[in-house]
Amino acid sequence: xxxxxxxxxxxxxxxxxxxxxxxxxxxxxxxxxxxxxxxxxxxxxxxxxxxxxxxxxxxxxxxxxxxxxxxxxxxxxxxxxxxxxxxxxxxxxxxxxxxxxxxxxxxxxxxxxxxxxxxxxxxxxxxxxxxxxxxxxxxxxxxxxxxxxxxxxxxxxxxxxxxxxxxxxxxxxxxxxxxxxxxxxxxxxxxxxxxxxxxxxxxxxxxxxxxxxxxxxxxxxxxxxxxxxxxxxxxxxxxxxxxxxxxxxxxxxxxxxxxxxxxxxxxxxxxxxxxxxxxxxxxxxxxxxxxxxxxxxxxxxxxxxxxxxxxxxxxxxxxxxxxxxxxxxxxxxxxxxxxxxxxxxxxxxxxxxxxxxxxxxxxxxxxxxxxxxxxxxxxxxxxxxxxxxxxxxxxxxxxxxxxxxxxxxxxxxxxx
Amino acid sequence: xxxxxxxxxxxxxxxxxxxxxxxxxxxxxxxxxxxxxxxxxxxxxxxxxxxxxxxxxxxxxxxxxxxxxxxxxxxxxxxxxxxxxxxxxxxxxxxxxxxxxxxxxxxxxxxxxxxxxxxxxxxxxxxxxxxxxxxxxxxxxxxxxxxxxxxxxxxxxxxxxxxxxxxxxxxxxxxxxxxxxxxxxxxxxxxxxxxxxxxxxxxxxxxxxxxxxxxxxxxxxxxxxxxxxxxxxxxxxxxxxxxxxxxxxxxxxxxxxxxxxxxxxxxxxxxxxxxxxxxxxxxxxxxxxxxxxxxxxxxxxxxxxxxxxxxxxxxxxxxxxxxxxxxxxxxxxxxxxxxxxxxxxxxxxxxxxxxxxxxxxxxxxxxxxxxxxxxxxxxxxxxxxxxxxxxxxxxxxxxxxxxxxxxxxxxxxxxxxxxxxxxxxxxxxx
Numbered sequence: 001x002x003x004x005x006x007x008x009x010x011x012x013x014x015x016x017x018x019x020x021x022x023x024x025x026x027x028x029x030x031x032x033x034x035x036x037x038x039x040x041x042x043x044x045x046x047x048x049x050x051x052x053x054x055x056x057x058x059x060x061x062x063x064x065x066x067x068x069x070x071x072x073x074x075x076x077x078x079x080x081x082x083x084x085x086x087x088x089x090x091x092x093x094x095x096x097x098x099x100x101x102x103x104x105x106x107x108x109x110x111x112x113x114x115x116x117x118x119x120x121x122x123x124x125x126x127x128x129x130x131x132x133x134x135x136x137x138x139x140x141x142x143x144x145x146x147x148x149x150x151x152x153x154x155x156x157x158x159x160x161x162x163x164x165x166x167x168x169x170x171x172x173x174x175x176x177x178x179x180x181x182x183x184x185x186x187x188x189x190x191x192x193x194x195x196x197x198x199x200x201x202x203x204x205x206x207x208x209x210x211x212x213x214x215x216x217x218x219x220x221x222x223x224x225x226x227x228x229x230x231x232x233x234x235x236x237x238x239x240x241x242x243x244x245x246x247x248x249x250x251x252x253x254x255x256x257x258x259x260x261x262x263x264x265x266x267x268x269x270x271x272x273x274x275x276x277x278x279x280x281x282x283x284x285x286x287x288x289x290x291x292x293x294x295x296x297x298x299x300x301x302x303x304x305x306x307x308x309x310x311x312x313x314x315x316x317x318x319x320x321x322x323x324x325x326x327x328x329x330x331x332x333x334x335x336x337x338x339x340x341x342x343x344x345x346x347x348x349x350x351x352x353x354x355x356x357x358x359x360x361x362x363x364x365x366x367x368x369x370x371x372x373x374x375x376x377x378x379x380x381x382x383x384x385x386x387x388x389x390x391x392x393x394x395x396x397x398x399x400x401x402x403x404x405x406x407x408x409x410x411x412x413x414x415x416x
Numbered sequence: 417x418x419x420x421x422x423x424x425x426x427x428x429x430x431x432x433x434x435x436x437x438x439x440x441x442x443x444x445x446x447x448x449x450x451x452x453x454x455x456x457x458x459x460x461x462x463x464x465x466x467x468x469x470x471x472x473x474x475x476x477x478x479x480x481x482x483x484x485x486x487x488x489x490x491x492x493x494x495x496x497x498x499x500x501x502x503x504x505x506x507x508x509x510x511x512x513x514x515x516x517x518x519x520x521x522x523x524x525x526x527x528x529x530x531x532x533x534x535x536x537x538x539x540x541x542x543x544x545x546x547x548x549x550x551x552x553x554x555x556x557x558x559x560x561x562x563x564x565x566x567x568x569x570x571x572x573x574x575x576x577x578x579x580x581x582x583x584x585x586x587x588x589x590x591x592x593x594x595x596x597x598x599x600x601x602x603x604x605x606x607x608x609x610x611x612x613x614x615x616x617x618x619x620x621x622x623x624x625x626x627x628x629x630x631x632x633x634x635x636x637x638x639x640x641x642x643x644x645x646x647x648x649x650x651x652x653x654x655x656x657x658x659x660x661x662x663x664x665x666x667x668x669x670x671x672x673x674x675x676x677x678x679x680x681x682x683x684x685x686x687x688x689x690x691x692x693x694x695x696x697x698x699x700x701x702x703x704x705x706x707x708x709x710x711x712x713x714x715x716x717x718x719x720x721x722x723x724x725x726x727x728x729x730x731x732x733x734x735x736x737x738x739x740x741x742x743x744x745x746x747x748x749x750x751x752x753x754x755x756x757x758x759x760x761x762x763x764x765x766x767x768x769x770x771x772x773x774x775x776x777x778x779x780x781x782x783x784x785x786x787x788x789x790x791x792x793x794x795x796x797x798x799x800x801x802x803x804x805x806x807x808x809x810x811x812x813x814x815x816x817x818x819x820x821x822x823x824x825x826x827x828x829x830x831x832x833x834x835x836x837x838x839x840x841x842x843x844x845x846x
Binding site: 066145199202210217220221346382388 | 443620624626627629630631633634635637638640641642644645646647648649650761766769770772773776777810812813815816819820822823826827
């Protein structure tokens with residue numbers, strides 16, 4: 001199969017991690033970023049669309065195989081095939097129309113406001129996914145694999161929540177302070193991994209995984225201790241609800257849940273884009289990510305770069321945690337406030353190929369899947385985990401363009 | 417400690433003795449000093465009077481070992497002095513530019529653990545047998561997972577999908593075990609499920625050159641999604657016919673099982689534990705002592721050279737990966753055939769990542785990785801044991817301990833280790 005793809009080294013612009021992997025891999029050809037542009041123009045967008053399509057097809061098969069109606073009618077398919085096909089059609093169309101109604105536009109409701117509400121839910125879910133995805137993606141670009149999103153979000157959420165309930169200030173000061181505290185906590189937590197990697201070469205994959213658990217228990221401890229974070233007089237590991245003065249304002253009025261966290265995400269996309277593509281620091285990140293040896297030879301302090309990139313990445317993931325506690329789940333800090341976003345962020349970053357705009361798009365897509373998944377579960381009783389399956393398949397297929405091309409018999413990519 | 421595949425070079429340089437000998441040698445004494453101080457602080461601030469009793473015997477031993485009762489405070493302070501002595505010895509070696517030998521670190525760890533236990537169990541009695549035996553039970557999936565990880569990475573394929581293999585193994589074991597009505601059927605299914613995940617990993621990573629770390633992470637998510645979906649759609653509907661596997665029962669080995677301490681800890685376990693012993697021995701032997709193992713290592717270190725002498729690189733990687741999948745899948749069976757009576761969503765709870773840590777901690781060596789996995793098992797069980805006798809430390813900190821220890825160890829003690837050179841690099845024939 002290797003002949004299939006001789007002309008296209010490195011798994012189609014897989015995040016920088018792919019490129020850094022091995023010093024022995026042929027050095028990146030000059031004009032790598034021209035190459036990226038060309039990739040998009042020359043039909044990789046097609047591959048992306050087809051990957052999503054393939055993933056949805058597999059998801060549909062899973063729904064069909066487990067649908068009782070379909071199984072029953074399949075029993076007498078020889079006698080009345082139309083029953084079987086109509087059952088298949090009903091099952092699939094019901095599922096995906098529920099998904100669409102949950103994620104974009106609900107035709108079942110009256111009035112434009114009610115109908116468009118799902119779209120705002122999608123944006124709400126997308127906010128933290130984009131922020132955490134940026135954190136993971138940025139680290140990728142410098143050759144660091146940040147699996148520690150969960151711990152960073154928890155610490156950030158706990159810090160922001162603590163400022164929220166323990167400090168009494170007017171909103172103008174209170175909200176920024178809480179956001180800042182969260183971002184700082186996330187940055188410090190991720191910074192440990194960067195620091196240890198720079199100082200002793202401790203592998204960031206292990207350290208960030210371990211810090212997830214340590215952070216979890218640390219926050220758990222704070223939540224079960226009176227005087228720290230636990231709501232006074234309560235026995236549950238949960239803090240007080242966030243006071244009005246730190247809650248992120250709603251963007252479209254009280255009828256919608258969409259809050260200013262989404263704006264933070266958009267600003268972060270712009271900032272990270274600028275950082276990576278226009279700033280000297282971003283250049284150093286990329287240089288270290290592409291080839292740490294060459295970067296060192298060129299006079300870049302590789303260790304410090306690892307530390308700095310983890311601090312910024314942790315801050316971004318921290319903002320995702322802030323987004324949760326001050327926007328989405330303002331009822332109080334719990335150990336579940338990360339809602340799996342820390343891990344979802346890895347797939348978001350992979351799908352977005354660690355590029356800010358890609359992450360924005362991937363975050364929106366996954367936000368939609370999340371919102372739709374809940375509605376699909378409620379309306380059709382299909383377990384919401386089907387979304388995880390579809391998400392991971394999308395990332396897998398997108399990472400292997402030759403496979404997608406082979407399946408759809410597309411011509412090989414135009415040779416560079 | 418270097419790194420897996422991702423960025424081998426920079427750290428190799430900084431950790432090589434040539435570049436900074438003093439600093440590398442100093443890491444160990446600094447870490448030992450920190451731990452000694454921590455133990456001293458613990459005891460100094462939270463002095464606990466009373467005696468600590470260690471129980472070593474069970475009813476069916478050949479002969480009974482007496483209980484050991486020690487005055488807590490005095491014992492702990494004695495141990496702190498010994499810890500300080502170890503640290504001094506390590507510092508002395510470092511000042512001569514020599515590394516701290518592994519046995520000294522091991523001795524230190526043993527002393528530190530005894531000191532901690534003596535302190536924590538003051539006025540209580542601690543069943544050492546239960547503590548150690550339970551650790552082995554908890555370590556089984558980790559050891560199998562780590563062995564699978566070592567095999568894959570030695571052949572040059574980073575296997576982050578260990579967690580997926582464990583989880584899918586657990587799922588298959590529960591479902592097939594119930595359908596067939598025998599735990600053996602479940603075990604075979606679990607192994608095949610692990611191999612299936614490995615096959616997909618190989619398909620994308622070897623055949624399509626997709627970044628191995630990406631495939632691994634994504635496969636973990638995929639397996640979580642798949643098993644949770646099927647659990648919600650199928651298993652919860654028919655719990656009795658699909659999710660009630662028969663269990664492996666405890667199988668004491670006649671004579672060996674009656675040796676005091678060792679017997680109850682090592683030889684009164686389930687068949688899966690004995691299989692684990694065999695697996696460790698076989699993997700270590702096969703990797704270092706057979707022609708096959710030589711080929712696997714050659715493919716992982718220098719695929720081009722291996723290819724030149726006629727070894728089929730990608731075929732070797734595929735077969736090794738599949739074997740690794742069989743091994744890791746067997747670990748997954750522990751969850752549903754030993755620990756818990758049925759499959760539950762995400763029941764591995766990230767154990768595969770811990771196994772991955774054990775692989776790196778154990779420097780890609782099957783025996784060392786096994787020891788690291790056992791250490792994790794011990795740490796998790798310690799927390800259970802202390803919660804029973806009522807630990808003076810908040811339980812969350814006990815639960816945190818294994819992970820903190822790993823970070824300290826990875827940063828401070830592991831020292832310069834190196835991943836297989838071609839780990840994570842797809843091989844393209846030219």
